[in-house]
Amino acid sequence: MIFQPVLNPLLIALLCAPVAVVAIWVLVRPRKSAGVPTTDRRALAGHRALWALRLLLVLACFAMLMRPGIPGGATQTLANDTDIVLVVDTTASIVAEDWGDDEPRLDGIREDVRALVDEYPGARFALITSDAAAELRMPLTTDTTALMGSLEVLRPEVTSQSRGSSIGIAAPLLSETLASAAESSPDRSRMVFYFGDGEQTADTPPESFASSAKYTDSGAVFGYGTAGGGPMRITTGGISEQDGGYIQYQGADALSVIDESNLEAIADQLGVEYAHRTADAAPVLPEAPSMTTDYADSGEVGNVIELYWVAALAALAILGVELARAALLIARLRRLRAPRRRVGSRNREDSRPRH
Template sequence: MAVGTMTFAPLVPWPLLALACVALLSFTAWTLVLRKRSRPQQPWKPAALRSAAVLLLLLAALRPGWTGGQAQTGTADLDVFFVVDTSTSMAAEDYKGTSPRLSGVQQDVMAIAKELAGAKFSLITFDNKATVRVPLTQDATALQTAMATLQPQNSRYAKGSSVTGAAQLLKDRLQTARQQHPGRPALVFYAGDGENTSAEAPSPMDSANVAGGAVLGYGTGQGGRMKETSNADAGYVRDRTSDTPQDAVSRMDEGQLRTIADQLHVPYTHRTGTEPTSDMLSHARPGAITAMTPDGPGRVELYWLLALAAFLLAIHEPLRHLTALQSLRPAVRKEPTP
């Protein structure tokens, strides 16, 4: 396998990493000088090893690598953002009959990731607030783990959510991705039921920097009941707005979803669990993306070597304390001679 030039794909903007490195080196130098002046007999090696371990982790965050290997060239130059609604309504049991809506999202997201193998993926979720669950990465396993553990918001903490609650966070992430990799297309797949429970009107989604994608809708007009938590034994959310409380029913709002699709300039598709994955991707890819080929240039990741070296340096600390503990011996009390 031939390798080429060194490249970097930082997990966070490199100026922040550079600032952290400078701060670490300055703090280490100041600490060692202060230690030498005030406590010259105290060993300096442990502090230096700890700082070296942190420095290696910061360098690993730059994600160095050699060009080489193989990748699917049709998708290797794509950033794919999944924006997933995790509000309580996504627990409504009207997907494929009686399954929670979020289970459909989990299946579809991983199906898309499989079709776009080689791309970088990011997962953003929103309910009362928006959160980046997975930053842009080519590690599909990280995305799979995050999706497998994703749960709807506990009804106890639900305070009303906007269907565009992730609009600003998505906009910021798209801008950052474009600044780091100019010209790299970004796809956005929005997955939700369109039910807006916020007292405020949804803010519009910004289509800037969005090259394609789709809005995926889940649920039915008839709606479904929602479990209070993901626990199988949990009760259903109750509607207590009337004198006779009953199980609350969540109904999808396709009108809201179509509006979001129009704002992002991407197609809308209703997902019921019977449609093929091609329905989500038939109009989602930007026209600049070429057909996939299995033998395009890839990238050999080297960050794990730096992480391993940091681990080997850091393990010295617990070993040092363990050795110190083992060296301690209980004092032997001498009995007075008669």
């Protein structure tokens, strides 16, 4: 038997012991002081049975707080020997509203990353964002909750600070991240996924991702946007996504248009496939590299089979008995308090003279 108390055992004992002592004292005290006629043995037996149930309730609560269990349980875990680096374009154009029903492109990226997490359970994920500069937002980790949380709060660069950006600005940081992962874990495979619209607004040619190809076993480049383009809202760095109006160009809403040739060039440099993403189709994801451990052969972690639920069921049953008894006593008390009129008194009232 193994115990995993939710509180210090001494504190649990101090909470339960006084109530248990009172219940035991009521059970063992003499009949005359029990408040029940000594001649009514049935009532006395019922009285003691009630307090025995209350003592059992205290013991059940004590058992629940001590959290008993037995060793021998096991939890199946996933061991995926894959590192996945996500590169997300966070320039102003990533919120252009041409995804689905005029939603921001960033919403589509979030949906696709969620599909990635479901497709490669147990993998380690890293997140890199790129706008005017590249930043490693989250190093390699298996905490996918943190990954999705980072994407939910992700916002594009402030519009007033935008001075043009290169779609390849994250290339050096990506190569560095992959090289570090390959050095620390050479037996793990590596995948790269690039998310963007391919718009090059800097005056210089985009940097090449070719230096990352030797570390990349698989992955994909996903393109977002349409040929017709979508308007972009002004971002001010506030909490709300509806901070201002739309970016203007020559008296009209500026439109961001996807550049698939640039995205295809990035895919060629990384040695992966390119795919144009739309809201009406799920992403086609590559199979995990051959170096990935088979999910079915993952290890098992020792665990404890919890038994506190047995005590919880006992406590629930006793509370049900107490509630039923209380309901009966209330009903009986209401009947005793109901007014009763005698026939004679009613006749006397009727015979009184009326004025």
